[in-house]
Amino acid sequence: MKRITDFIEKQSFGVCDTLGNRLGFSSSSVRLSFIYASFFTFGSPVVLYFALAFWLNVRRAMRRQRNTVWDL
Template sequence: MRRLQYFIESQAFGVCTMLGEKLGIASSSIRFSFIYLSFLTFGSPVLIYLMLAFWMNVSKHLRRERSTIWDL
């Protein structure tokens, strides 16, 4: 069971962790609120989560592709 939890947490997009770091809130409380909101609103926060994950991936890719003057 512990191995499954580690796999899910390491392979997830990291949206809740990023939000927790930016807002100064524990990522576990953000995850729980996300789960509760998903049940109450029939899954609409999943779309927001996927959009944030996509945006994080794009911004990470753009930061990596930037070259500096020293890369010549």
């Protein structure tokens, strides 16, 4: 079950996993918080989720593109 959850999380941008690691929570609790907040606020955290996913993908692309500060 854990492998399936990890696979789905990595395929869905890894936002909950990244937030959980940075804030010190488990990714499943962050994921549940997003789900509950989406139900209570009629889906507005989905916009936040996609904005965070976009930001994470931009950061990953920039890391792949430039390895050191001195690369121009």
